[in-house]
Amino acid sequence: MFGTLSSLNRRLDKLEQELADRAWRAKLGTCNCSYVTIADSARPEEFEAEMTLRCPAHGFRHLGIIKRVFSYKPDHNVRRDSQLDRKFAEMMATYNARLDQANREVAHEPREN
Numbered sequence: 001m002f003g004t005l006s007s008l009n010r011r012l013d014k015l016e017q018e019l020a021d022r023a024w025r026a027k028l029g030t031c032n033c034s035y036v037t038i039a040d041s042a043r044p045e046e047f048e049a050e051m052t053l054r055c056p057a058h059g060f061r062h063l064g065i066i067k068r069v070f071s072y073k074p075d076h077n078v079r080r081d082s083q084l085d086r087k088f089a090e091m092m093a094t095y096n097a098r099l100d101q102a103n104r105e106v107a108h109e110p111r112e113n
């Protein structure tokens with residue numbers, strides 16, 4: 001009797017794990033994280049909008065490598081704006097703080113066997 005119950009529990013555990021794996025794979029199909037994000041210096045609001053999106057699979061949306069691009073002035077020098085530079089620096093600090101928080105939460109999630 002005990003052996004049968006133990007065997008049933010093992011089969012039930014295996015089935016639960018299989019269902020959890022399927023749910024996880026289905027969730028990953030909805031991932032909208034990026035490997036690379038282009039941040040246009042002239043349009044900080046676009047980057048800010050990217051930062052506020054959530055990933056349906058991971059919660060926090062990873063933006064991957066963030067490349068800030070600049071436009072050129074007619075004299076071929078890069079167009080820089082100290083106000084926009086500060087805005088991007090603030091947004092990057094905010095993003096990095098959120099990324100650190102997301103990484104800490106993942107590190108503290110209980111591991112399943």
Ligand SMILES: [Zn+2]
Nearest residue numbers: 031033055058
């Ligand atoms: Zn994702």
